[in-house]
């Protein structure tokens with residue numbers, strides 16, 4: 001059955017043809033609903049190569065104003081029996097200017113989201129300036145911008161998921177988004193959240209999204225709820241599927257049918273992908289599944 005839903009606000013639109021494999025969001029055409037999650041191409045170094053694998057969109061970054069090394073190694077661990085990854089990378093990246101140069105040179109026209117964050121040595125009371133700095137620089141070249149406040153590997157970052165801190169940050173970013181729109185056209189802002197909020201926390205976040213007209217939600221980042229032998233860090237992959245899908249279901253219920261949601265977390269197979277769509281995702285991302293299964297997973301999900 002084919003249905004079309006259209007939402008208009010501030011000149012953007014969302015139009016989905018249910019049951020089809022294509023999607024138009026905010027005047028941006030997604031040839032399929034499967035994307036690469038943030039953190040694999042942190043610097044935009046591999047855009048054309050990744051696009052050629054068949055993804056419908058890519059999210060690059062997370063990028064920060066200044067280049068930074070991230071946490072000391074070892075900081076990335078695979079747990080093969082449980083099909084999980086534990087990472088405490090800490091936003092290692094070459095800085096936003098490098099990423100923008102890569103975006104300028106790309107040949108593929110695949111939709112690209114750019115994930116932005118703050119440098120590790122920026123205190124939280126100055127974090128707004130880091131996000132605004134990155135937003136200014138990537139806005140012209142991104143199809144959407146993802147606000148990453150949910151990495152567990154930058155000290156204190158998840159404090160921005162708390163009500164007042166979140167409201168202040170979002171308000172500043174929305175104001176700047178509208179200023180930048182005059183020059184570059186409308187670019188949606190998505191907020192990426194953790195799977196570790198309780199129901200009340202998810203309600204608060206969704207309330208802020210609606211109150212400040214944030215354009216979309218990414219559900220979810222990695223979880224800190226594990227006691228893996230490798231120590232602290234965010235866990236992704238198969239064990240994350242349940243908690244991240246639960247967050248997605250709750251958020252969808254609060255936000256309503258029309259609110260754009262990208263699902264991320266634990267998609268290791270076509271079945272998992274369909275579970276995300278069933279829970280209310282408009283678009284779905286993979287990372288750990290791509291590491292374990294390779295590019296074949298893209299074909300399995302889209303063509304089998």
Ligand SMILES: Cc1cc2nc3c(=O)[nH]c(=O)nc-3n(C[C@H](O)[C@H](O)[C@H](O)COP(=O)(O)O)c2cc1C
Nearest residue numbers: 037038039062087221236237264265266286287288
């Ligand atoms: C090594 C690694 C690095 C990551 N870096 C980022 C990042 O920089 N920004 C971000 O928003 N998410 C980052 N993530 C989280 C992923 O984008 C994704 O949300 C998470 O891994 C859950 O999806 P998955 O189970 O398919 O991997 C990272 C994940 C991994 C495994």
